[in-house]
Amino acid sequence: MPDRELVSLFRTSGNMDVLAALFQRYMDLLYGVCLKYLKQPEPARDAVMQIFEELVVKLPKHEVENFKSWLYTLAKNYCLMQLRTPKNLRTTEFNPDSMQLEEEVHLNGIQVREDNLQKLERCLQTLSTEQKTAVELFYLQNKCYKEIAEATGIEWNKVRSFIQNGRRNLKICMEKPETETVEARNTRY
The missing domain is CATH 1.10.1740.10 (RNA polymerase sigma factor, region 2, helix turn helix motif)
Structure with a gap:
């Protein structure tokens, strides 16, 4: 055959x-x-x-x-x-004291501690609707680009763009001093 x-x-x-x-x-x-x-x-x-x-x-x-x-x-x-693939992959014991604290969460470069969660929530609100939705689905619900595209009806490339831009905007917002984010929020209303 x-x-x-x-x-x-x-x-x-x-x-x-x-x-x-x-x-x-x-x-x-x-x-x-x-x-x-x-x-x-x-x-x-x-x-x-x-x-x-x-x-x-x-x-x-x-x-x-x-x-x-x-x-x-x-x-x-x-x-x-x-x-x-590394031929001589070696493993070593690790010291648990050198690991991160459990309450820390990473958002690709943004360290979020318990005291920053409220700031993160406020910064999420500053994102466009599409960015906010994409970021929440990707980081908080662990959805992949394809799943987000299917759930929202947004093209895969746009989903990727919304996540990247949303992550960048979140990082910028999180790095601003608290007074700037409060002032920006107050001027919107």
Whole structure:
């Protein structure tokens, strides 16, 4: 069967024998690609097996027109990611005394302590409606850009812009002395 038919059959049935037959056709190619990037036979063989595991997950999620070139790209990207991963990742014990206080919350560079929460609430009110909504959904409800776009009907790029501009405006507002924010609030009314 041609690659395209095997891909389609695997995507509809999830049959691992179909995927194995398809994968078998390109194992030598994959090994060559992995050896080219990883430079050693053992890591290259391990990478071929890992790529098969990735294939099981990724192939059903992608429309693949040319399986061979798609698989080559998948293998190349996998190898490049392996090269970027630190080989000698070391872990050390940490001293809990050097950690932040529990009541601190970070808003990408804005440290908010209990005594600043009221100021943050006031500063949130100074944002445009779109910025305020996007910032609250992103930071307070842990929504991603896509979820915010779906919930609000705002385009993804605009959501990103509202969050970035809202975060910048919040930071500016939070860094102002308290008297400036009070005066600004009083002049609005």
